[in-house]
Amino acid sequence: MLGPILETLIGGLLTGILYSLVALGFVLIFKASGVFNFAQGAMVLFAALALARLSEVMPFLLALALSALIMIALAYAIEFLVLRHLVNQEGIILFMATLGITYFLDGFGQSVWGSDIYKIRLGLPQDPIFILESMFPGGLLIDPAELVAAVICAVMVAVLAVFFQVTRVGRALRAVADDHQAAQSVGIPLNHIWLMVWAVSGLVALVAGMIWGAKLGVQFSISLVALKALPVLILGGLTSIPGAIVGGLIIGAGEKLAEVLLSPVLIRWFDLAGGGIENWFAYVLALVFLLVRPQGLFGERIIERI
Amino acid sequence: MRAPAGSAIVAGDTLLAVDRVSLAFGGVRALRDVSFDIRKGEIRAIIGPNGAGKTSMLNVVNGFYQPQRGSITFKGVTRAKMRPFEAARGGIARTFQNVALFKGMTVLDNIMAGRTLKMHRGFFWQLMRYGPALAEEVEHRRRVEDIIDFLQIPHIRKIPVGKLPYGLQKRVELGRALAMEPELLLLDEPMAGMNLEEKEDMSRFVIDVNNHYGTTIALIEHDMGVVMDLSDRIVVLDHGVKIADGTPPEVQGDQTVIDAYLGVAH
Numbered sequence: 001m002l003g004p005i006l007e008t009l010i011g012g013l014l015t016g017i018l019y020s021l022v023a024l025g026f027v028l029i030f031k032a033s034g035v036f037n038f039a040q041g042a043m044v045l046f047a048a049l050a051l052a053r054l055s056e057v058m059p060f061l062l063a064l065a066l067s068a069l070i071m072i073a074l075a076y077a078i079e080f081l082v083l084r085h086l087v088n089q090e091g092i093i094l095f096m097a098t099l100g101i102t103y104f105l106d107g108f109g110q111s112v113w114g115s116d117i118y119k120i121r122l123g124l125p126q127d128p129i130f131i132l133e134s135m136f137p138g139g140l141l142i143d144p145a146e147l148v149a150a151v152i153c154a155v156m157v158a159v160l161a162v163f164f165q166v167t168r169v170g171r172a173l174r175a176v177a178d179d180h181q182a183a184q185s186v187g188i189p190l191n192h193i194w195l196m197v198w199a200v201s202g203l204v205a206l207v208a209g210m211i212w213g214a215k216l217g218v219q220f221s222i223s224l225v226a227l228k229a230l231p232v233l234i235l236g237g238l239t240s241i242p243g244a245i246v247g248g249l250i251i252g253a254g255e256k257l258a259e260v261l262l263s264p265v266l267i268r269w270f271d272l273a274g275g276g277i278e279n280w281f282a283y284v285l286a287l288v289f290l291l292v293r294p295q296g297l298f299g300e301r302i303i304e305r306i
Numbered sequence: 307m308r309a310p311a312g313s314a315i316v317a318g319d320t321l322l323a324v325d326r327v328s329l330a331f332g333g334v335r336a337l338r339d340v341s342f343d344i345r346k347g348e349i350r351a352i353i354g355p356n357g358a359g360k361t362s363m364l365n366v367v368n369g370f371y372q373p374q375r376g377s378i379t380f381k382g383v384t385r386a387k388m389r390p391f392e393a394a395r396g397g398i399a400r401t402f403q404n405v406a407l408f409k410g411m412t413v414l415d416n417i418m419a420g421r422t423l424k425m426h427r428g429f430f431w432q433l434m435r436y437g438p439a440l441a442e443e444v445e446h447r448r449r450v451e452d453i454i455d456f457l458q459i460p461h462i463r464k465i466p467v468g469k470l471p472y473g474l475q476k477r478v479e480l481g482r483a484l485a486m487e488p489e490l491l492l493l494d495e496p497m498a499g500m501n502l503e504e505k506e507d508m509s510r511f512v513i514d515v516n517n518h519y520g521t522t523i524a525l526i527e528h529d530m531g532v533v534m535d536l537s538d539r540i541v542v543l544d545h546g547v548k549i550a551d552g553t554p555p556e557v558q559g560d561q562t563v564i565d566a567y568l569g570v571a572h
Contacts, residue, residue, distance in 0.1 A: 174408060174410065175408045
């Protein structure tokens with residue numbers, strides 16, 4: 001019994017890292033503007049489309065570099081055309097702006113790149129690996145493509161964590177998120193900060209789009225992967241990079257284990273048709289968390305003197 | 307009184323001049339042809355009834371608002387409008403009427419944020435917390451500790467500012483502005499909502515900053531006792547128009563000012 005559970009756990013953790021990566025894009029922008037960027041999923045789709053279509057006509061690495069430039073240019077355009085004009089507005093106004101950006105990107109992406117299902121070929125190994133064959137009969141199966149993807153994500157997450165945790169940029173980010181005017185008054189260049197975080201979260205979206213695209217194919221539904229990041233964020237805390245990582249791992253492992261362990265129990269007790277627990281488990285877990293610890297595992301507590 | 311290094315302007319010269327500035331929000335004319343100057347080293351008060359345009363004036367000076375007409379001359383450079391970044395870099399610091407602190411951050415981090423522009427190491431170095439950047443961070447930390455001592459708030463340095471009572475928040479906000487080592491300090495109602503003792507403390511800090519650091523101060527305040535005691539010169543606004551400008555005794559005796567404050571029978 002232990003073997004299959006471990007196998008499920010490993011598979012879940014590997015998927016969880018992919019969730020973390022998407023959640024990270026949200027955290028970056030939230031840290032720097034206090035705004036939940038609804039457009040993150042659309043950015044993932046847009047980046048994946050760009051990469052898929054460009055790699056049809058040029059070598060993959062060149063396409064990747066060009067897509068990265070496109071995402072940086074997109075960040076610049078968003079800052080210049082939208083955010084710059086919304087300095088010192090309420091968070092909800094900025095949120096609505098990201099909603100607008102979402103629909104624009106969804107449509108614009110399909111106008112430019114087309115709306116079929118495209119493939120991204122990373123050339124990942126396909127044959128499953130078996131480990132610990134001496135301990136478990138038949139060993140534990142690991143999908144090498146997932147393993148590679150997880151390593152890429154882990155590196156990306158580590159680089160970003162170092163960038164924002166170890167540096168003084170963190171203080172400027174928090175200042176901007178807390179109060180636009182006050183940040184400007186001490187000379188923090190609001191526009192540069194926003195440009196930087198949107199560019200970085202654009203690059204994160206590109207990596208997420210690349211990996212999810214290789215896994216599922218590049219299609220509209222990829223932008224819905226971002227919804228899986230929501231419970232991750234609630235669990236980990238909207239402002240915490242380590243939170244996004246741990247939250248992703250918990251959700252990834254949790255939903256797979258729930259499917260394997262909880263599902264049969266529920267079916268037996270309630271005489272259900274079964275299955276599908278994987279689809280809602282994460283959200284229920286997030287709801288429970290909201291009741292117990294609304295700021296998430298690592299989020300900043302909201303302090304307000306009344 | 308010493309002038310900060312690199313500044314050619316000595317005490318008594320014009321540090322900032324606002325020339326025929328007009329500002330409107332749609333149909334509301336917040337400022338109409340307002341001109342006045344601030345001299346190096348003085349404490350200059352801006353007073354007037356509610357809605358007179360005092361805060362709008364400060365916002366024009368530090369670039370939050372861009373006037374439709376007029377010009378602003380700061381340290382000899384004339385501009386049609388300031389931008390917040392230019393103002394901060396040029397040495398203008400400010401506090402806000404309704405306390406704008408970084409609420410989730412500690413007192414120490416809030417005041418450190420005021421050092422942003424003083425950190426000269428390039429962006430790349432700032433990313434590294436060792437080597438020259440670490441030495442710089444330590445040096446800035448020392449300056450910030452001096453300010454914390456000066457404002458007599460060492461006991462609260464690690465507390466998130468959101469938890470502090472209002473009077474102390476105002477003091478922290480002053481600290482953040484001081485951390486910028488400003489040439490011109492704009493204070494928007496620094497004593498609002500304070501009790502007598504807190505007002506006296508704050509008045510003392512304002513005078514000390516002006517005396518010890520030679521910082522030029524422009525302040526908005528409603529407490530007339532405080533204004534008359536502190537300021538060298540006072541400009542009076544009413545409905546966006548300048549109605550008086552002069553020393554405290556001159557302004558106190560001015561009939562237009564008295565009418566503006568007390569109302570007048572038409």
